[in-house]
Amino acid sequence: MSVTASTHDEGSTAVVLSGVGKTFANGTEALAPLDLAIAAGSFTAIVGPSGCGKSTLLRVIACLAAPTSGRVERRAAASPQNTGFVFQDATLMPWATAAENVALPLRLAGEAGTDIEPRVAEALKRVGLSGFGSAYPRELSGGMRMRVSIARAIVTAPRLLLMDEPFAALDEFTRFKLNDDLLALWQQNRWTVVFVTHSIREAVFLSERVIVMSPRPGRIVEDLVVELPARRDSALRLGHAFADQCARVSQAVSLAMGEDVPERAAS
Amino acid sequence: MRNVGSLARAGLPVAFGLMVLAMWELAVRVNHIPAYIVPGPLAVAEALWSSAPELIEALGVTLEITIAALLLAAITGAGIAFLLAQSRLVEQTLFPYAVFLQVTPIVTIAPFVIIWIENIFVVMLILAWMAAVFPVISNTLLGLKSADPNLKELFRLYGASRRQTLLRLLAPSALPYFLGGLRISGGLALIGTVVAEMVAGTSGTGSGLASRLLEASYRLELARALACFVLLSAAGFLLYLTLDALSQRLLRHWHESARSAEP
Numbered sequence A: 001m002s003v004t005a006s007t008h009d010e011g012s013t014a015v016v017l018s019g020v021g022k023t024f025a026n027g028t029e030a031l032a033p034l035d036l037a038i039a040a041g042s043f044t045a046i047v048g049p050s051g052c053g054k055s056t057l058l059r060v061i062a063c064l065a066a067p068t069s070g071r072v073e074r075r076a077a078a079s080p081q082n083t084g085f086v087f088q089d090a091t092l093m094p095w096a097t098a099a100e101n102v103a104l105p106l107r108l109a110g111e112a113g114t115d116i117e118p119r120v121a122e123a124l125k126r127v128g129l130s131g132f133g134s135a136y137p138r139e140l141s142g143g144m145r146m147r148v149s150i151a152r153a154i155v156t157a158p159r160l161l162l163m164d165e166p167f168a169a170l171d172e173f174t175r176f177k178l179n180d181d182l183l184a185l186w187q188q189n190r191w192t193v194v195f196v197t198h199s200i201r202e203a204v205f206l207s208e209r210v211i212v213m214s215p216r217p218g219r220i221v222e223d224l225v226v227e228l229p230a231r232r233d234s235a236l237r238l239g240h241a242f243a244d245q246c247a248r249v250s251q252a253v254s255l256a257m258g259e260d261v262p263e264r265a266a267s
Numbered sequence B: 001m002r003n004v005g006s007l008a009r010a011g012l013p014v015a016f017g018l019m020v021l022a023m024w025e026l027a028v029r030v031n032h033i034p035a036y037i038v039p040g041p042l043a044v045a046e047a048l049w050s051s052a053p054e055l056i057e058a059l060g061v062t063l064e065i066t067i068a069a070l071l072l073a074a075i076t077g078a079g080i081a082f083l084l085a086q087s088r089l090v091e092q093t094l095f096p097y098a099v100f101l102q103v104t105p106i107v108t109i110a111p112f113v114i115i116w117i118e119n120i121f122v123v124m125l126i127l128a129w130m131a132a133v134f135p136v137i138s139n140t141l142l143g144l145k146s147a148d149p150n151l152k153e154l155f156r157l158y159g160a161s162r163r164q165t166l167l168r169l170l171a172p173s174a175l176p177y178f179l180g181g182l183r184i185s186g187g188l189a190l191i192g193t194v195v196a197e198m199v200a201g202t203s204g205t206g207s208g209l210a211s212r213l214l215e216a217s218y219r220l221e222l223a224r225a226l227a228c229f230v231l232l233s234a235a236g237f238l239l240y241l242t243l244d245a246l247s248q249r250l251l252r253h254w255h256e257s258a259r260s261a262e263p
Ligand SMILES: Nc1ncnc2c1ncn2[C@@H]1O[C@H](COP(=O)(O)OP(=O)(O)O)[C@@H](O)[C@H]1O
Pocket: A024, A025, A026, A028, A029, A030, A048, A049, A050, A051, A052, A053, A054, A055, A056, A057, A216
């Protein structure tokens, strides 16, 4: 509701939304005017009930949808050209090989063919798909397709990575593995990531900051800093600290939904 | 199990066909039906055999027009679909005329075309094209409109030009639909050519197989007429198989319609 403080006090800001609201042509108010600042290099998760405007918010940040009120400010570091977007479905071109799918952003930018190949190979390697470049999407599993989708988003070396429930359609084993790998990649590259999810555990595990949205029209009702060590690995999921943080976010979500919240048991 | 299944798939229709032919031959012989009323299959086969070179040449003429019309329908149909896809307004304005083209029996247009255009080859081409183009237009239009909206957003995000979006997204998305339309158009182009030949009244050397069929039937050479019919049907069937194979080949890596049975 108010301008939220960045968790990276020292860092610069990648995206600033001021009074951004979105009402669709049919009168649906998806976003109530909201303010949000996202620090460069941070990992932010957005959680909220289905239909609350999370995708709309992400599309506004990506400049794929124009807000009906307010202003979206994207600092130089995050201009539209170096934004990566990952959808809930892998959204691959079924007629193209994995490598051609990953190459798409480079081809659309009109880059020379010779420069493209090594960059595509590198992106595929980073998502653990070396050797699968010539496979067609239908020959790949759901998790592998999502990896291709991520490779395509990072092949341009984006500064801003927007992910809209990217792992929601995957089974839990695959999701955990992809969570681990995404986190490792982020720790190496420090893109600014905005990650929409409906899984509280996923939000807590991945991010430094969790933003909770209210049912439609979407407002920011809670903005939490995840109190977990910066370096995380899969062992973290087993600990008390992780469970505590999940409970905290869970409580905030329940409040946002207007439910009665039981007192949280002391840990 | 699988081999028995595939054997049955190929064998059963053939066995059925042979049985029907045998019964036909038998009925003609037992009842002493004269060949100018109903010739038996053996008489048809003989007519086919004895005038094979001549009939195959005539088939060549018919197929030439059919294939030319089909190619023309493929190109113009895809082009028209692309134009219609440009805006909702253009589509609403022009699509009814495409439907008009489809529902009008071409036999009723033929006399005008014959009067207005002198070259008989062009006349037949136009009539066959008119019969064949609609499925390409409507299917391709549907294909252009069913491109994945998320992929469209992605193309926008990366600042794709109209040309890039057309070539890299819309055209491949529409390809399976286009090919489906083309398979239907193949048969229609043949029908259109046959109708055109019959209406245009071409005859003698250099005329197509449908003209020969008509000629033979006027002379009550029914075995010969049926031989023409058999060749035309076979050509139509072959055309379909060819277009189907083309479709399978172009789509084999990615489209569900071309998914081969698991090995
Ligand atoms: N193009 C659109 N036109 C009208 N309403 C829309 C459109 N896109 C989304 N909405 C509506 O806006 C609301 C928010 O949608 P969305 O951002 O997709 O929610 P979420 O991603 O949180 O599930 C929903 O009620 C949805 O029905």
